Amino acid sequence: MRKILYILAVLFFTGCGNSTDSTIKDIDYITIDTTSPTSIYATENKKQLTSTTVYTDGTSSDSTQNVKWTSSDYSKMAVYQGEINPKVNGGSVDISISYGKLPSSKIKNSPVTLTIHAVTSLSMDKNGSNVTTTGTQTIIATATYDDSSVKTIGAGNSLNISWSVSGNATLDSVTDGVATVTFNSGQSTVTVSAFDGNVTKTETFNIP
Numbered sequence: 393m394r395k396i397l398y399i400l401a402v403l404f405f406t407g408c409g410n411s412t413d414s415t416i417k418d419i420d421y422i423t424i425d426t427t428s429p430t431s432i433y434a435t436e437n438k439k440q441l442t443s444t445t446v447y448t449d450g451t452s453s454d455s456t457q458n459v460k461w462t463s464s465d466y467s468k469m470a471v472y473q474g475e476i477n478p479k480v481n482g483g484s485v486d487i488s489i490s491y492g493k494l495p496s497s498k499i500k501n502s503p504v505t506l507t508i509h510a511v512t513s514l515s516m517d518k519n520g521s522n523v524t525t526t527g528t529q530t531i532i533a534t535a536t537y538d539d540s541s542v543k544t545i546g547a548g549n550s551l552n553i554s555w556s557v558s559g560n561a562t563l564d565s566v567t568d569g570v571a572t573v574t575f576n577s578g579q580s581t582v583t584v585s586a587f588d589g590n591v592t593k594t595e596t597f598n599i600p
Contacts, residue, residue: 416491416492416493416494417448418447418448418449419445419446419447419448419491419494419498420446420447420448420498421445421446421498421499421500422443422444422445422446422455422459422489422491422494422498422499422500423443423444423446423499423500423501423502424441424442424443424487424489424500424501424502424504425441425442425443425444425501426501427442428440428441428442428474428504429441429506430504430505430506430507431506431507431508431509432469432476432478432506432507432508432509433478433508433509433511433535433537433541433543433549434478434480434481434482434508434509434510434511434537434551434552434586434587435511435535435543435545435549435550435551435552435553435569435586436478436548436549436551437477437548437549437550437551438475438476438477439475439476440456440474440475440476441456441461441471441474441475441476441487441504442454442456442474443455443456443459443474443489445458445491455491456473456474457473457474458491459489459490459491460489460490460491461473461474461487461488461489462487462488462489462490463476463485463486463487464485464486464487464488464503465485466479467479467480468480468483468485468508469485469487469506469508471487476506477551478508478551478552480508480587481508481510481511481552481586481587481590481591482508482509482510482538483507483508483510484505484506484507484508485505485506485508486503486504486505486506487502487503487504487505487506488502488503488504489502509537509538509539509541510537510538511535511536511537511586511587511590511591512536512537512538512591513535513536513591513593514533514534514535514536514584514585514586514591514592514593515533515534515536515593516531516532516533516534516582516584516593516595517531517532517533517534518531518595519595520595520596520597520598523575523597523599524599524600525575525599525600526575526576526577526599527574527575528564528572528573528574528575529572529573529574529575530570530571530572531555531570531571531572531573531582531584532544532545532546532570532571533545533553533569533570533571533584533593535549535586545569545570545584546568546569546570547568548568549569550568550569550570552586552587552588553569553584553585553586554566554584554585554586554588555571555582555583555584555585556582556583556585557573557580557581557582557583558580558581559578559579559580559581560575560576560577560578560579560580560599561573561574561575561576561580561581561582561597562574562576571584575597575599576599577599577600578598578599579596579597579598579599580596580597580599581594581595581596581597582594582595582597583595
C-alpha cells in the first residue's frame with residue numbers, strides 16, 4: 393500500500409513539473425510594458441508598473457502579478473507586484489522582472505530605470521499675514537521638484553511629509569499630508585518637512 397502511494401505521489405509531482413515546463417515553452421517573451429511610468433515624485437505615494445506575457449500562438453495576457461519584480465536598491469525604492477514606492481529624496485533605481493526558469497533572453501524591456509524627482513522646496517497656503525484670529529485652520533503645503541514641477545501635497549501625494557508646531561498652537565491632525573492647526577493668542581510657528589527635515593518650510597504667526 394505504501395509503495396502504491398509513493399508511486400502516485402511521484403507521478404503527481406512529475407506531472408506538475410511537466411505542466412510548468414510546458415507553460416514556459418508556450419511563452420514567446422515577457423516584457424515590462426512601455427506604457428509604464430519611468431519616473432515618480434518623491435512625495436507620491438505609489439505608481440504602478442505592468443508587464444505582459446506574449447505566447448507563441450500570438451495571444452497575450454497581463455502578467456503583472458505573476459512575475460517577480462526586483463528593485464536594484466530597496467533603500468531607495470520598494471517594488472511589489474509592479475507597485476513602486478520612493479524611499480529617498482531623489483536618485484534613480486533599476487526595476488527588473490523574472491519568471492521562474494524562463495531564460496533572460498525571453499525577458500524584454502527589463503530592467504527599466506526609474507527616476508525619483510526630488511523635492512527642492514516647500515511652501516504653505518497660509519502665512520503670518522493671513523491668519524489674524526484664533527481658531528482652527530487647515531494648512532496645505534505645495535512642493536516644488538527638481539524638474540520645476542509644482543504639486544499640491546494631498547491625497548496620493550503625501551509620502552514622506554510631516555508637520556510640527558510650537559508656541560501657542562496645537563497640531564490637531566494630519567490627513568493625506570494636510571494639517572489642521574488650532575491657533576491661540578500669541579506667537580506660533582508651523583513647520584512642514586519632507587524626508588525628516590531634509591527640506592523644510594517654517595511660518596511664524598502672531599495672533600492678537
